[in-house]
Amino acid sequence: MPDRGPRSKLGVDANKEADMAKKQIVILGGGTGGTMTANRLRRRFENDAAEIHVVDRDDRHVYQPGLLFVPFGLAHSDEIVRPRRRQLRSGIAFHQRGVESVETDTNRVVLDDGTVLPYDVLVVATGVRLQPEETEGLSGLGWNERVFTFYTPEGAEALRGALDRFDGGRLVVNLVDMPIKCPVAPLEFAFLADWYLRERGVRTRTELVYSTPLDGAFTKPIASQRLGGLLTQKDIELVTEFNAGEVDGVGGVLRAFDGRELDFDLLVTVPLHGGAAYVERSPGLGDVLGFVPADKRTLQTPAKPNVFALGDATDLPTSKAGSVTHFEAEVLTENVARYFDGRDLDTSYDGHANCFIETGFHKALLIDFNYETEPLPGRFGPLPLLRESRLNHMGKLLFQWVYWHALLPGREVPGLGPAMPTAGKRPVPVHAT
Amino acid sequence: MTTATISATSVDRDAEGFLTDPQQWSERLAEEIARENGIEELTERHWLVVRFMRDRYLTTGSAPSIRSLGKESGVPVKELYQLFPKGPAKLAAKIGGIPKPKGCI
Known part of the structure; x- marks a missing residue:
């Protein structure tokens, strides 16, 4: 049963007129966005x-x-999961149901129990779906035995056990293809694995391999160069342009479409990502991978002017990351209000993203960028950019508190706004660093 | 950017050999670019992919990724790699006379 929303508190007959004018906002997805x-x-x-x-x-x-910390015993999955409805302010109705489809021509959402939610404005925030089954053999024999992903609480817990038992051999980290959530997470995993295995004294008998379909460690040149340098420093082999096509989870072989093979004793994979399944059942809403096209500045969808989208669910050319979602939410909220008033939409979302990148040994990097400006060195307030520091690591740890207590409730966080700051940044040519 | 003469026609190409003006493309040119890249003969399956990429670019302004190509063109990803070894999306774009597909972020 859905929670009782504001409508049931009012009494339908007495307030029929007021109800008619009352806007219906339906938000699909109770995650970050x-x-x-x-x-x-x-x-x-x-x-x-x-x-x-x-x-x-x-x-x-x-x-x-x-999730990144769970495999290394630095966090437990229970500590990072909370009830969705408890994060919502009073006066918000929560429906614990799957979505059957969205009918944009009649402005209705149909839930999986047949309930129909009519809307004046729809916000799509259903994130992504992991699709290990799309890669041959990946979710077959060996899954959660020799082949793991830390992108789910269950997977991260299972990987913790495997790492704990790991006694040396070949550990291969692979991301199957972009786009993925938090594109730096597999790199962070490799850095932390190096640290963890050294602490446990098994690093010297471990070959650590990072394989990626990209032509470098990361997508943007300066960050790619710096992160690639860190891989070398930590003796992690980088294998580029590796498009994983097939996994033999029993024999321990990861095969690329071009025929190259990587043997592994333990494979840590980031499976293919696609949009939520209902997107494909909703004509005109998403693209062939289930991502929802949206205007990169206003977050309005081309599907219909009263449909907006944010976060990982969109096809926007920026990172799929919580920071992006947070900055988008500010612009999106403004635009829902402007849409109701018939005013021009706010076009100020600039693709702003920032991410801490754990590098092991209680240090982290910070990157900050947008659609036009790639991650640059310099400073972000007190925090150094693109440089390892303990302060950044502290920032990453403190962030969980900020997430539950300031970001989700929708409070303003000083210094964290939708527009990317330029103060403190140094443009550098790629090869000068 | 360099100007190259292929099939006695002069075309503009970037450093990696992608045409900078899709309008300069022709089927004969496609065959030549394919040969330059180790594909001796363009089969019907090659043409299906090349035309799909080109049409998509000309109508939407961007070329599909390998994954979308595999889902929409009717040619599975595995076969795409057999047809265009190493980088199907890049190579099909090059042969189809459109710019290099932009990577994801």
Whole structure:
């Protein structure tokens, strides 16, 4: 049963007229983007001006940056999961249901139990779906025995056990293909694995390999160069332009489409990502991979002017990351209000993203970039950019508190706005560093 | 950018050999670029992919990734790699006379 929303509190007959004018906002997804947007919109609109509905198929909100630490015993999956409905302000109806489809021509969402939610504005925030089954053999024999992903709480826990038992051999980290959530996470995993195996005294009998379909360690040149340098420093072999096509989880072979093979004793993979399954069942909403096209500055979708999208669910050319979602949520909230008023939309989202990159030994890097400007060295407030420091590592650890207590509730965080700051940054030619 | 003469026609290409103006493309040119890149003969399956890439670029302004290509063109990803070894999306774009597909972020 869905929670009782604001409508049921009012009494339908007595307030029929008020109800007619009341806007219906439906938000699909109760993760980072959906929760922030719901809470921001709830602050923005009085209860009698708008009803807000959030739909998600389960009640487990995962603090996803925490997943990286689970395999190394630095966090437990219980500590990074909280109930979704508890993160929503009062006056927001939570429906714990799957989505059957979105009908943009009639402005309706159909849930998997047949419930119909009509909307004036729809916000798509359903993130991505991992698709290990799309790579031959990946989810077959050996899955969660020799082949793991840390992108789910269950996978991260299983990998913790495997790493604990690991006694040397070949550990291969692979991302199958872009786009993936948090594109730096597999690199961070490799850095932390190096640290973890050294602490356990088995690093000298371990070959650590990082394989990627990209032509370098990362997508953007300066960051790619610096991160590639760190791989070399840590004696991690980098294999580029490796498009994984097939996995033999029993024999321990990862095969690329071009015929190259990587043997492994332990494979840590980031499987292919696609959009939520209902997107494919909703004509005109998404692309062939299930991602939802949206305007890169306003977050309005070309599907319909009253449909907006944010976060990992979109096809925008920026990172799929919580920081991106946070900055987008500010612009999206403003644009929902402007759409209701019939005003021009705010075009200020610039692709701003920032990410801490754990590098092991209690240090981390920080990168900050947008659609036009790649990650540059310099400073972001007190934090050094593109350079390892203990302060950045502290920042990453503190961030979990900020996430639950400031970002999700939709409070403003000083120094963290949608527009990318340029102060403190140094443009450098790629080869000068 | 360099100007190269292929099939007695002068065309503009970038450092990696991608045409900078898709309008300079022709089927004969495609065959020549294919040979330059180790594909002696363009079969019907090659042409299906090359035309799909080119049409998509000309109508939407961007070329599909390998994954979308595998889903939409009717040619599975595995076969794409057999047809265009190493980098199907890049090579098919090059042969189809459109710019190098942009990588993801």
